[in-house]
Amino acid sequence: MTDVDVAIAGAGPSGLALAILLAQRGVSVRVLEERAQPGTHSRAIGLHPPGLEVLDLAGVGAAAVEAGVRITSGVALHGPGPDGAVGSGTVRPGTVRPGTVRPGTVGPGVSAVASMDFGVLPGPHRYVLALPQTATQALLEERLALLDPGALRRGIRVEAFHPGPDGVCVRTSAGGAGPFREGGTPHGETPHGETPHGRPPVSPVLTAGSLTARFLVGADGVRSGTRDALGLPFRGVAHPDRYVMADYPDTTGFGPTAALFLHPEGIVESFPLPGGQRRWVARLPGGRATPPPPRNGTGDGSAPWEAAEGPAPDRLHEALAATIARRTGHSVEEAGAVPTVFGTARRRVPRMADGPVVLIGDAAHEVSPIGGQGMTLGLLDAAQLAGILCAALATTRGTGRGAGRGAVPDAAARAALERFSARRLRAARAAGRAAHLNMVLGRPLPGALLRGRDRAIGALVGRGAVHDAVARHFTMQG
Ligand SMILES: Cc1cc2nc3c(=O)[nH]c(=O)nc-3n(C[C@H](O)[C@H](O)[C@H](O)COP(=O)(O)OP(=O)(O)OC[C@H]3O[C@@H](n4cnc5c(N)ncnc54)[C@H](O)[C@@H]3O)c2cc1C
Numbered sequence: 025m026t027d028v029d030v031a032i033a034g035a036g037p038s039g040l041a042l043a044i045l046l047a048q049r050g051v052s053v054r055v056l057e058e059r060a061q062p063g064t065h066s067r068a069i070g071l072h073p074p075g076l077e078v079l080d081l082a083g084v085g086a087a088a089v090e091a092g093v094r095i096t097s098g099v100a101l102h103g104p105g106p107d108g109a110v111g112s113g114t115v116r117p118g119t120v121r122p123g124t125v126r127p128g129t130v131g132p133g134v135s136a137v138a139s140m141d142f143g144v145l146p147g148p149h150r151y152v153l154a155l156p157q158t159a160t161q162a163l164l165e166e167r168l169a170l171l172d173p174g175a176l177r178r179g180i181r182v183e184a185f186h187p188g189p190d191g192v193c194v195r196t197s198a199g200g201a202g203p204f205r206e207g208g209t210p211h212g213e214t215p216h217g218e219t220p221h222g223r224p225p226v227s228p229v230l231t232a233g234s235l236t237a238r239f240l241v242g243a244d245g246v247r248s249g250t251r252d253a254l255g256l257p258f259r260g261v262a263h264p265d266r267y268v269m270a271d272y273p274d275t276t277g278f279g280p281t282a283a284l285f286l287h288p289e290g291i292v293e294s295f296p297l298p299g300g301q302r303r304w305v306a307r308l309p310g311g312r313a314t315p316p317p318p319r320n321g322t323g324d325g326s327a328p329w330e331a332a333e334g335p336a337p338d339r340l341h342e343a344l345a346a347t348i349a350r351r352t353g354h355s356v357e358e359a360g361a362v363p364t365v366f367g368t369a370r371r372r373v374p375r376m377a378d379g380p381v382v383l384i385g386d387a388a389h390e391v392s393p394i395g396g397q398g399m400t401l402g403l404l405d406a407a408q409l410a411g412i413l414c415a416a417l418a419t420t421r422g423t424g425r426g427a428g429r430g431a432v433p434d435a436a437a438r439a440a441l442e443r444f445s446a447r448r449l450r451a452a453r454a455a456g457r458a459a460h461l462n463m464v465l466g467r468p469l470p471g472a473l474l475r476g477r478d479r480a481i482g483a484l485v486g487r488g489a490v491h492d493a494v495a496r497h498f499t500m501q502g
Pocket residue numbers: 033034035036037038039056057058059067068069070071157180181182183243244245246248249322324325326366384385386387393395396397398399400401402
């Protein structure tokens with residue numbers, strides 16, 4: 025008898041989504057999160073349609089759509105400047121699809137290269153949803169608390185684990201101001217209470233420092249300690265591309281359109297956000313290799329500006345604002361924005377499952393944030409793994425086919441986990457390739473070459489079938 029069916033290390037979007045999808049099906053879960061409080065720094069803002077479908081399954085899709093901004097189209101523009109200037113501030117007929125960008129909004133000296141209309145997408149979500157990751161996680165956390173108020177334990181760090189014949193023993197430490205007292209009963213735990221599913225909790229009292237589970241899922245991010253403990257390599261490449269991003273009040277007039285400014289110095293991207301804000305992302309000049317991911321830690325994958333060559337931290341806004349003005353013709357106001365520098369890398373584990381321990385999300389695969397597919401990849405991992413774990417648990421609990429036989433996971437579950445791993449790593453490879461292409465398109469290029477390349481891309485994307493295929497590919501549906 026174990027304390028819970030599934031223990032999950034990490035309450036990022038991947039871990040929370042998995043916990044909800046399991047709890048909805050009556051599986052007992054504990055999510056152990058080392059941070060005492062949710063993070064306040066927004067990383068991901070883009071949710072692609074397949075990720076939104078997972079949020080629908082988790083019961084928070086409608087709330088997310090309500091809180092976010094639907095990005096219905098995107099436009100690629102040539103920025104102003106001696107080399108980039110090829111237009112006069114108007115949208116030339118034939119370069120963009122009707123309705124995707126309003127003439128007059130592009131800025132002086134800026135011209136449209138191509139546009140993309142997400143209205144052509146299949147399925148219920150014909151847009152990319154812009155919602156800060158903090159908001160997405162808050163919705164998931166609320167939903168999990170409704171299903172099982174005791175499922176998420178903050179301030180608890182997974183330190184080690186030991187797989188055995190019945191599952192895994194997880195060793196934890198009470199790192200922050202979390203719900204556990206060292207050696208005592210967790211704060212807020214009702215020792216003999218009922219779960220929201222109406223059955224007694226699997227373990228009335230969790231001993232601080234240890235927990236047993238049938239399965240352990242490492243959803244502990246790019247610096248995953250679970251991955252390290254399994255001894256799995258995290259192979260790939262660190263890209264030379266570095267970016268700086270910040271959110272500013274939206275004065276562009278672009279509305280729900282995402283704008284990519286292609287400039288000889290490097291790309292600037294601009295996305296709508298809720299609350300009249302806009303996220304700006306600018307490629308930094310130069311091509312420093314990104315450092316390898318730190319081992320365990322509490323950071324968020326973003327490097328501080330001082331790690332890059334460039335302005336000092338107190339001059340970040342000034343430097344970013346000047347870059348945006350030079351490459352796009354738009355101006356931004358500081359208004360409390362906190363610019364952040366981040367590097368890019370593409371890494372994967374060779375397999376995502378090892379006996380009763382499974383990795384999902386960034387712990388298993390890291391893709392460049394340029395292209396914005398990391399969170400959606402993790403949500404899809406969660407959705408697919410939930411079904412496999414439910415089936416495996418039903419078998420060992422005595423309700424499914426082949427009930428009650430063998431260890432966890434049994435041969436059928438192992439085979440299902442192997443297929444899951446192969447499928448999800450293929451998806452991560454494809455997302456990594458797409459993100460790489462996005463980065464290559466945004467690299468610095470002499471003006472004449474940039475114009476020639478972009479005219480060719482514009483002509484290609486202008487064709488209906490190519491446009492629709494690119495739109496599906498860009499939104500993870502191709
Ligand atoms: C600048 C930037 C912009 C991005 N933009 C996008 C975007 O627009 N769209 C998109 O899809 N993706 C984007 N991403 C990627 C996205 O943020 C990640 O893919 C996503 O956060 C991965 O979720 P996760 O749950 O797998 O891991 P994480 O979000 O990293 O969560 C892991 C959690 O595990 C916890 N943890 C770690 N170790 C332990 C331990 N030992 N014990 C307990 N808890 C532990 C951590 O505290 C953390 O809360 C971006 C990333 C960056 C850096």
